Amino acid sequence: MQIPFTVAPRPDTGVNNAKIGVWLFLASEVMLFGGLFSAYIFLRIGAPEWPGEIGGHMYERASDILNVPLATLNTIILIGSSVTMVMSWASLAMKRFDRYRLYMGATIALGFAFLIVKAFEYGEKFSHGYLPAENNFLAIYFVLTGLHGLHVIGGIIVNMYFMWPGARMWKTDPKRFTNRIEIAGLYWHFVDLVWIFLFPTIYLL
Amino acid sequence: MADHAAVPEGHHGEDVHHTSFWRKYIFSTDHKVIGIQYGITALLFLLFGFSLVMLMRWQLAYPGEPVPLIGWLFTDDTMPGGIMLPEFYNQLGAMHGTIMVFLGIVPLAVGAFGNYIVPLQIGAPDMAFPKLNMASYWAFFVGGVIMLGSFFVPAGAAKAGWTSYAPLSVIESMGQTMWLLGMVFLITSSLLGAVNFLTTIVQLRAEGMTFMRMPFFVWAQFITSFLLLLAFPPLEAAAFLQLSDRLLDTSFFMPSGLVVSGEVVDVAGGGSPLLWQHLFWFLAHPEVYVLVLPAMGIVAEIIANNSRKPLRGYKAMVYSLIFLGFMSFIVWAHHMFITGMGQAMSVFFQTTTMIISIPSVIILTALFLSLWGGSIRFTTPMLFALGFLPMFGIGGLTGLPLGLAPTDIPLHDTYYVIGHFHYVVAPGTILALMAGIYYWFPKMTGRTMNDTLGKIHFWGTIVSMNFIFFPMLIQGMAGVSRRLYDGGEIYAHAQDVIVYNEVMSIASWVLFVFQIPFIVNLLISLKKGKAATDNHWDATTIEWSAAPSPPVGHGNFHDLPQVYRDPYEYSHPDHDEDYWPQNAPPAEASED
Amino acid sequence: MSEHSVEEIKKHVRVYMLVFGSLAVLTAVTVVVGYLELPFVPALIVALLIATVKAGLVAAYFMHLVSEEQVIRSLVWLSLGLLLVMFLLFSVYYVDQIGLMIFGF
Ligand code: HEM
Ligand SMILES: [Cu+2]
Numbered sequence: 024m025q026i027p028f029t030v031a032p033r034p035d036t037g038v039n040n041a042k043i044g045v046w047l048f049l050a051s052e053v054m055l056f057g058g059l060f061s062a063y064i065f066l067r068i069g070a071p072e073w074p075g076e077i078g079g080h081m082y083e084r085a086s087d088i089l090n091v092p093l094a095t096l097n098t099i100i101l102i103g104s105s106v107t108m109v110m111s112w113a114s115l116a117m118k119r120f121d122r123y124r125l126y127m128g129a130t131i132a133l134g135f136a137f138l139i140v141k142a143f144e145y146g147e148k149f150s151h152g153y154l155p156a157e158n159n160f161l162a163i164y165f166v167l168t169g170l171h172g173l174h175v176i177g178g179i180i181v182n183m184y185f186m187w188p189g190a191r192m193w194k195t196d197p198k199r200f201t202n203r204i205e206i207a208g209l210y211w212h213f214v215d216l217v218w219i220f221l222f223p224t225i226y227l228l
Numbered sequence: 229m230a231d232h233a234a235v236p237e238g239h240h241g242e243d244v245h246h247t248s249f250w251r252k253y254i255f256s257t258d259h260k261v262i263g264i265q266y267g268i269t270a271l272l273f274l275l276f277g278f279s280l281v282m283l284m285r286w287q288l289a290y291p292g293e294p295v296p297l298i299g300w301l302f303t304d305d306t307m308p309g310g311i312m313l314p315e316f317y318n319q320l321g322a323m324h325g326t327i328m329v330f331l332g333i334v335p336l337a338v339g340a341f342g343n344y345i346v347p348l349q350i351g352a353p354d355m356a357f358p359k360l361n362m363a364s365y366w367a368f369f370v371g372g373v374i375m376l377g378s379f380f381v382p383a384g385a386a387k388a389g390w391t392s393y394a395p396l397s398v399i400e401s402m403g404q405t406m407w408l409l410g411m412v413f414l415i416t417s418s419l420l421g422a423v424n425f426l427t428t429i430v431q432l433r434a435e436g437m438t439f440m441r442m443p444f445f446v447w448a449q450f451i452t453s454f455l456l457l458l459a460f461p462p463l464e465a466a467a468f469l470q471l472s473d474r475l476l477d478t479s480f481f482m483p484s485g486l487v488v489s490g491e492v493v494d495v496a497g498g499g500s501p502l503l504w505q506h507l508f509w510f511l512a513h514p515e516v517y518v519l520v521l522p523a524m525g526i527v528a529e530i531i532a533n534n535s536r537k538p539l540r541g542y543k544a545m546v547y548s549l550i551f552l553g554f555m556s557f558i559v560w561a562h563h564m565f566i567t568g569m570g571q572a573m574s575v576f577f578q579t580t581t582m583i584i585s586i587p588s589v590i591i592l593t594a595l596f597l598s599l600w601g602g603s604i605r606f607t608t609p610m611l612f613a614l615g616f617l618p619m620f621g622i623g624g625l626t627g628l629p630l631g632l633a634p635t636d637i638p639l640h641d642t643y644y645v646i647g648h649f650h651y652v653v654a655p656g657t658i659l660a661l662m663a664g665i666y667y668w669f670p671k672m673t674g675r676t677m678n679d680t681l682g683k684i685h686f687w688g689t690i691v692s693m694n695f696i697f698f699p700m701l702i703q704g705m706a707g708v709s710r711r712l713y714d715g716g717e718i719y720a721h722a723q724d725v726i727v728y729n730e731v732m733s734i735a736s737w738v739l740f741v742f743q744i745p746f747i748v749n750l751l752i753s754l755k756k757g758k759a760a761t762d763n764h765w766d767a768t769t770i771e772w773s774a775a776p777s778p779p780v781g782h783g784n785f786h787d788l789p790q791v792y793r794d795p796y797e798y799s800h801p802d803h804d805e806d807y808w809p810q811n812a813p814p815a816e817a818s819e820d
Numbered sequence: 821m822s823e824h825s826v827e828e829i830k831k832h833v834r835v836y837m838l839v840f841g842s843l844a845v846l847t848a849v850t851v852v853v854g855y856l857e858l859p860f861v862p863a864l865i866v867a868l869l870i871a872t873v874k875a876g877l878v879a880a881y882f883m884h885l886v887s888e889e890q891v892i893r894s895l896v897w898l899s900l901g902l903l904l905v906m907f908l909l910f911s912v913y914y915v916d917q918i919g920l921m922i923f924g925f
Binding site: 036037038042043046047049050053054057058060061064065068069084086091095098099102103105106108109110113116117118205208209212213215216219220222223224226227228 | 824826829830832833836837839840843844847850851853854855857860863864867868870871874875878879881882883884889890891892895896898899900902903906907910911914915918
């Protein structure tokens with residue numbers, strides 16, 4: 024038997040199952056990052072200095088130890104990828120599959136660009152011996168950005184699926200495929216959203 | 229050529245049979261099969277977790293004496309010569325709690341009953357995301373295997389309690405890493421399940437099944453899923469942080485200058501052990517409601533059905549449930565009154581704790597009042613449901629002194645706390661779950677369970693459980709700590725109450741003996757039980773009235789039902805029969 | 821978001837571009853304010869304010885919350901409310917514990 028409302032919205036709620044599902048998932052993600060941010064708040068209020076002593080040197084500001092220009096670049100990259108993501112959905116809604124391909128490709132490329140910049144940034148830290156075990160500032164920096172990075176990787180995998188094998192659905196069930204891209208987009212924007220808060224809290228404050 | 233063709237053909241035939249078996253019973257996406265998978269796994273885990281504590285009870289009653297009969301089965305680093313080592317005692321304690329809560333009760337209450345019953349009660353063909361449902365079960369299964377496997381790693385399983393308090397947990401042996409990994413899987417499983425339940429309940433209710441016509445059990449699962457969805461992620465975050473502390477040597481939970489065995493631990497320090505407690509209890513208080521709300525749901529179904537009356541105050545119960553859900557997020561620090569919190573926070577958490585007991589009392593009172601004036605049928609499920617009421621009552625009442633700092637400070641970390649929460653979870657929730665098994669067994673199998681064996685099971689269970697848990701309250705008030713390997717033998721202040729150790733231990737083994745009729749009953753009734761009619765209990769809710777027992781394969785109903793009225797229209801004046809199913813068209817009534 | 825005419829989508833696209841512009845500008849502002857080395861509290865307030873505006877823009881337009889159904893919006897408010905409660909209690913708990921007075925207690 025068919026499960027109702029997989030594609031068409033349920034009349035009284037106005038949405039289909041997948042839409043509710045992904046938003047519920049995002050609500051739990053809010054609490055996941057919320058837990059980590061709470062940990063950050065808790066550790067930070069308790070710390071006499073922040074970032075504190077790293078490698079025998081006392082730091083007063085996060086921007087003295089982290090690479091703000093790189094992180095700014097990454098912010099722009101991620102915001103850009105959000106735009107291309109929403110454009111890929113809009114292209115499908117306008118029945119322009121060719122443009123969908125283009126924008127989705129750009130989203131994936133920007134996702135990789137973000138990871139490369141991140142890898143560069145991590146490499147710089149490692150080469151100075153700034154490891155998570157060094158102090159709590161670095162620890163929370165690595166855990167928060169690391170978990171965010173994992174979310175980016177997950178998003179890229181989803182997007183690549185919809186770029187290639189998953190895109191076959193466009194031929195058989197275009198409406199459902201458009202819905203799926205919207206859902207994937209919601210997740211991708213959420214990852215962007217987390218970064219929007221991560222960037223000032225970790226790098227600038 | 230002929231030879232060549234014959235082989236693949238035979239092979240092929242077998243293959244088809246093979247896949248269908250695997251798809252049907254192992255990697256099924258049918259919520260009913262998944263529910264039963266959850267149920268069997270969870271019951272086995274409950275039995276295992278119970279066995280762990282039966283061993284511990286020997287050590288508490290007869291400290292230092294070799295365990296009879298089975299002592300020789302154990303290795304030298306757990307029980308040399310049958311005598312339990314303290315390290316092993318700690319493993320048993322930590323794993324008992326973990327297994328009972330995360331691998332026993334939640335999977336049985338939510339994974340099994342929720343999965344099987346919720347779609348049927350709202351008139352849905354399946355859960356909204358059948359594949360996620362399957363993934364949820366298998367994530368749970370892997371988590372369980374990791375937890376069990378942790379007994380076999382060097383230095384054994386986790387030893388830092390089910391709460392895994394830092395910094396002890398951070399400096400513990402490898403078993404703790406396994407515990408954390410296992411928890412990540414279990415949390416993932418619960419999150420997938422919660423997303424699925426919520427979507428199903430919001431989206432797949434049958435025509436006419438408005439929110440206020442949903443059976444109370446569905447409401448309970450709905451709120452439970454919200455708690456799982458929003459409270460579990462912070463614990464997942466905490467598990468990541470603790471993993472990082474253990475594997476990357478960070479100091480999220482490690483204070484500066486921590487001394488272990490006379491040496492300062494070589495970490496950067498600056499972390500906070502209290503941070504773990506906050507993140508843990510932010511989950512774990514809502515979690516205790518996850519343990520009890522489905523139980524309340526089951527009891528409500530059974531009481532309405534067996535008192536042949538609508539629930540008294542259904543609406544008040546639903547609103548209480550919603551309120552309880554909200555409040556359960558802002559009471560967590562009542563587990564932390566002795567952590568030296570400031571006055572303002574202490575006052576805040578005491579107040580919220582007192583407030584949250586109000587909705588629990590409303591629900592309990594409504595259930596009691598629902599009995600008033602009913603023509604009660606004392607069936608086996610009803611006995612268990614009735615047993616739940618006073619037991620949960622004791623559990624809730626003993627919670628109040630714990631919710632106020634002045635009385636909690638002497639009681640904290642004593643056996644009183646153990647007594648309190650076991651009253652809620654063991655004679656409370658577990659009785660309700662048993663009630664659910666007896667109640668829905670005919671639905672799931674088309675057969676009934678034996679009544680006599682059921683009654684023996686009930687009386688044996690409730691009596692022996694009280695002999696286990698009531699003395700704990702007494703010992704706790706005498707100040708006996710909950711963490712003693714020898715049950716308090718060496719403490720002067722424990723001497724007056726130490727005799728209870730033997731009573732409690734014997735009662736726990738008696739409890740085990742009384743589970744045998746249940747196990748026998750369950751197994752025999754599967755094949756030999758009396759055949760049940762489709763609506764065995766003359767119930768009004770549509771899992772009984774609209775679907776055959778057992779329900780038709782994938783899809784549940786022949787036609788999706790249409791719902792016309794409230795869930796518990798028993799003994800309705802406008803209707804001849806004493807039950808008026810939710811899906812019976814109104815015309816039927818005026819005809820006769 | 822269910823059915824859309826091509827015209828509507830074109831309007832959306834213009835909005836997306838505007839949002840992108842605003843996000844870029846706001847990012848620049850954040851970084852510039854960061855280099856001003858303000859004292860902690862004003863810096864915190866400015867940074868969080870800007871981040872909230874940015875996040876709001878992403879959620880409202882890219883995630884379509886402006887035109888989303890009530891169920892979804894209630895869910896978002898629920899999780900945000902809970903998040904705020906969590907932040908608040910975690911910070912107040914610590915401040916209270918290290919001995920600062922709160923509301924006269
Ligand atoms: C109805 C009102 C309730 C109140 C006021 C209450 C209060 C408390 C308090 C204050 C504690 C902490 C005691 C301490 O550690 O010093 C506690 C512990 C506990 N409660 Fe309750 N409780 C209530 C109901 C429940 C329910 C319904 C459950 C579960 C189904 C439950 C399960 C637990 C558990 C598992 C613990 C102990 C955890 C541990 O320390 O290992 N409680 N309760
Ligand atoms: Cu609690």
